[in-house]
Each structure stands twice: as C-alpha cells, then as structure tokens.
Amino acid sequence: MKIAIIVPMEIEAEYYHKYFHSGRKEMFGSTTFEHFCVNHNDLYIGLSGIGKVRAAMNLASLLSNVDIDLIFMTGTAGSLQEEVHKEDLILADSFAYHDAHNILAGDYVEGQIPGEPAKFELNSSARKQFAQFLQENNVEFKEGLIVTGDSFIGSQKQKDEIKQNFAHALGVEMEGAAFAQVAYHFKKPLIALRAISDNGNQDANGDFDHFAQKVGAKAAKIICTYIEKMN
Template sequence: MKIALIVPMPEEAEFYYQHFHNRKEEMFGCTKFEHFSVNENEIYLGLSGIGKVNAAMNLTSLLAKVDIDLIIMTGSAGSLKPEIKKKDVIVVDSFAYHDAHNTVAGDYVEGQIPREPARFNLQSKERKQFISFLKAKKVAYKEGLVVTGDSFIASEAAKAEIEANFPEAVGVEMEGASFAQVAYHFKKPLIALRAISDNGDEDANESFEEFVKEAGQKAADLIISYLKQ
C-alpha cells in the first residue's frame, strides 16, 4: 500500500522520524516528502504547512505524481464542545469550512463552497478498519464534524460565531477540510486524526504552545502502531 502521512508542523513530524528509518527525500512540487518502507507499505511523510492553501497545494502535488492508496492526516485542533477536553483524540467523520458563508449565493449551507459537497464525509472501509484498531487497543476517541478556517481561533467571540453556525461541530483547525476536498476529487480515502491541544478561547495560544508536542506525540503513537501491525 502507498500511504500519504501528512502533518502540519515539524514539531509533529519529528516523532515519526524516531520510528521510520532509511528514508529518502523526494520533492513533489514545492513540498519535500520523506519516503519510507514500513511493513511492506510505502509511506510518504510530508508537512502540509499551515492553512488551507498550503494543505491543498502540497497534498495535490503528491497525488498528481503518486497513486496513493490512503491518506492519513494527523495534527491538533481546538475543542468546540465542553465534553471534548485537552488531549482527547478525535477521529473526524466529516469536514466543512467555518469561514465559507455562501448561503446567499444559491442553495448552499454554511461551510459549503459553491458546487462542492455540503460536507466532506470521510466514511470509508479504511476508516472503519482504523476504528476497529482503536477499539481493539481500547483507545478512547471521539467522532464528529471538525471545521476548518485560515484563522487560529483564540477568543470566545470567534468561537461563539463558529458554534452558532456549526452547533454539531466538535473541533476547529486550519487544514482538514482542504485535505478532504482534495481527497474527494482524487477519490482517495482519508483518515483524519486530531488531538485536542486547546479550547479555542483566550488561553488557546498558551495552551497550544504547551500541548502541541504532546498532542502530536499521541497521534503519532497511534498511527505508528497501526502501520506496524
């Protein structure tokens, strides 16, 4: 299997280098990917960069050149629900853009890009297999809609606006919907794993800096264990 494993930041990628060896650097577009072989799987590990354009550009650069079988996206997110706490793991079941407001442009809903799906649904047999793995390992996780935008959410006002438009959303971050949109058009399954690093409020920046490595480590440990089984 050819698997794209993409994280936004170097702090999150460094955990994988401790487990994957004999890597070969390859450039796709302007993005460097590390190419590994793990249990007869070919792993392409790359940084998406931060934000929607970087995420879409860099994933597209890879998919245009390599016939990837599965995309795995990891990283961190802010919580939008009081029951979703720091260090919780979310296995995303759908994405939308919280900064896409196109309801006056036609028969669209909040979070929908015109002529694109209302929600990017991630249900697939690959995702079901990953869920089964988590259950077998007795790993606690949450599921739900996560919303994406180009702003780091760090105020109660910004958080309240998102919650009003997406009352069902459990988390907020900056890349996921772009990954999902690209995966949708390339017809590739996507497993999206987000570890909660902050609450999306005024303490978000301090919390993010404190927890991003811990959140990245938690996600990496799960993915590495899954790939090695």
C-alpha cells in the first residue's frame, strides 16, 4: 500500500522525522516528500505549506505522480466550541470552506464553491477502521465538521462570524478542505486527524507555537503507531 502523510508546518512534522529514518527524498509540486518503507508499505511524508492553494497544489502533484492508496492529513486546528479544548483530537467527518460565500451566485450554501459539494464528506472504510483503532486503544477523540479558510483565527469576533454559518463546526484551520477537495476529485480516501492547539480567540497567537508542537506530536504518534500495525 502507498500511504501519504501530509502536514502544513515543520513544527507539526517534527515527530515523523524522529520516528522514521533513512528515507529518500523526492520533489512533488513545491515540496519535498520523504519516502520510507514501513511494514511493507510505501510511506510518503511531506510538508504542504500553509494555506489552501499550497495544500491543494502539493497534494495534487503527489497524487498525479504516485498512485497513493490512502492519505493521512494531520496537524493542528483552533477550537470553535466551548467543549473542544486544547490538546483534544478531532477526527474530521467533513470539511467546508468558511470563507466561501456564494449564495448570491445560485443555489449554493455557505461554504460551497460552485461546481463542488456543499461539504466534503469523509466516509471511507479506511476512516472507519482508523476510528475503530482509536476506540480500541482508548484514545479520546471527537468527530465532526472542521472548516477551512486562508486566515489565522485569533479573535472572538472572527470565531463568532464563522459560527453564524457553521454553528456545529468543531475546529478551524487553513488547509483541510483543500486536501479534502483534492482527495475527492482523485477518488482517494482521506483520514484527517487535527489536534487543538488554541481556542481561536485573542490568546491564539501566544498559544499556537507551544501547543502546535506538543499536540502535533500527539497526533503523529497515533498515526505512526497505526501505520506500523497495518498489514
């Protein structure tokens, strides 16, 4: 099986570099992917870069050149709900764009790009197996919608504006819906595990670097353990 792990930032990817060694490097898009063999699986680990365009470009370039069977997206997100706390894990069941406003252009809903689904649903058997693995290993996680936009959310005002259109969204970040859109068009299963690094409010900037590294390692350890147990 060929497996891709893609994360936006280096501080979110540090754990993978400590866990896997002796990989060869290959360039896809504007980023370098490290290529490992783990338990008879080919593993490609790369940094997408920050934001929707770089995320889509680099994942699409990989998928155009390598017949990837499964995509893991990991990294961090900000909380949108009071019951979602720092260090919580969110296994996304869907993604939408919180900065796509096209209801005046036709029969669309908030978050929908014309010609695309209203939300990108993640309902593959691979995702269900991963959720079962988390449950069997007593890993606490929440499931739900995560929304994506090209802005860092660092104020209560920004959070409130997003929640007007996405009242039940659990988290907010800058790449996930772009990954999901690419995976949808390439017909590849995507497993998205985001760890909460901040509350998406005025304290977010001060919290982010510290918690991003900590919770990024938490999510990465779980994914690495799962991959090592895959047949």
